[in-house]
Amino acid sequence: xxxxxxxxxxxxxxxxxxxxxxxxxxxxxxxxxxxxxxxxxxxxxxxxxxxxxxxxxxxxxxxxxxxxxxxxxxxxxxxxxxxxxxxxxxxxxxxxxxxxxxxxxxxxxxxxxxxxxxxxxxxxxxxxxxxxxxxxxxxxxxxxxxxxx
Numbered sequence: 370x371x372x373x374x375x376x377x378x379x380x381x382x383x384x385x386x387x388x389x390x391x392x393x394x395x396x397x398x399x400x401x402x403x404x405x406x407x408x409x410x411x412x413x414x415x416x417x418x419x420x421x422x423x424x425x426x427x428x429x430x431x432x433x434x435x436x437x438x439x440x441x442x443x444x445x446x447x448x449x450x451x452x453x454x455x456x457x458x459x460x461x462x463x464x465x466x467x468x469x470x471x472x473x474x475x476x477x478x479x480x481x482x483x484x485x486x487x488x489x490x491x492x493x494x495x496x497x498x499x500x501x502x503x504x505x506x507x508x509x510x511x512x513x514x515x516x517x518x
Contacts, residue, residue, distance in 0.1 A: 372396075372420045373503035374449075375462065375495050376428075376442045381407070382495025384503045385418060390510070393503035395496035408452045415453055423455055426462030426502045433463075460506045462498070 371390055375382030383396040401407055414420070425446040428438040443459065450457035 370418050370420045371422045371424060371503065371507070372415065372418070373424045373426070373460070373499045373506065375426045375499040375502060376438075376445050377401075377495060378438075378441075380495050382497070382499035383414070384496060384499035385420075386503060386507060390507060393500045393507060395500045398495040404448070408448070411449060412453055415455065421455065423449060423453070423457045424460045424503060424506045425449070425457060426499070427459040429461055429463050431463060433461075458506070460502050460509075462502050 370388060371386040373384040373386075373393065375384075379401060381399045381401065383399065384393050385396045386393055399407075399410065402410075415423075423446075425442055427442055428436045430436050446457045446459055449455075
């Protein structure tokens with residue numbers, strides 16, 4: 370099982386692969402608490418889901434250059450790797466949030482748009498963005514290993 374994390378300043382989007390590492394699915398969106406508690410939550414999730422590898426989204430600008438969040442995400446990935454003792458890889462996450470928004474709006478019945486003024490908050494799509502990151506990672510692995518038809 371592979372866990373993907375869409376790292377954000379307020380939330381973590383989480384996605385999991387299937388046992389064979391072929392498909393990805395959104396799992397949860399967690400609000401960040403603090404470093405120690407967040408790592409404890411990840412440790413428990415890894416144990417429960419039998420995760421053997423973690424992929425963290427690397428936020429880059431559209432031109433591929435590092436963003437302000439790139440170094441923060443790399444430091445987070447290093448902390449997770451050290452704390453959990455699992456391999457952690459970075460995966461380019463350019464356009465994952467945009468694609469998540471497109472995917473969810475295409476899969477839902479047409480509704481009136483909810484604006485922040487309507488009093489109804491928008492549902493975070495961090496878990497869907499994590500699933501996009503994981504899907505891209507799994508596709509890259511298949512291509513790299515030559516197992517893609």
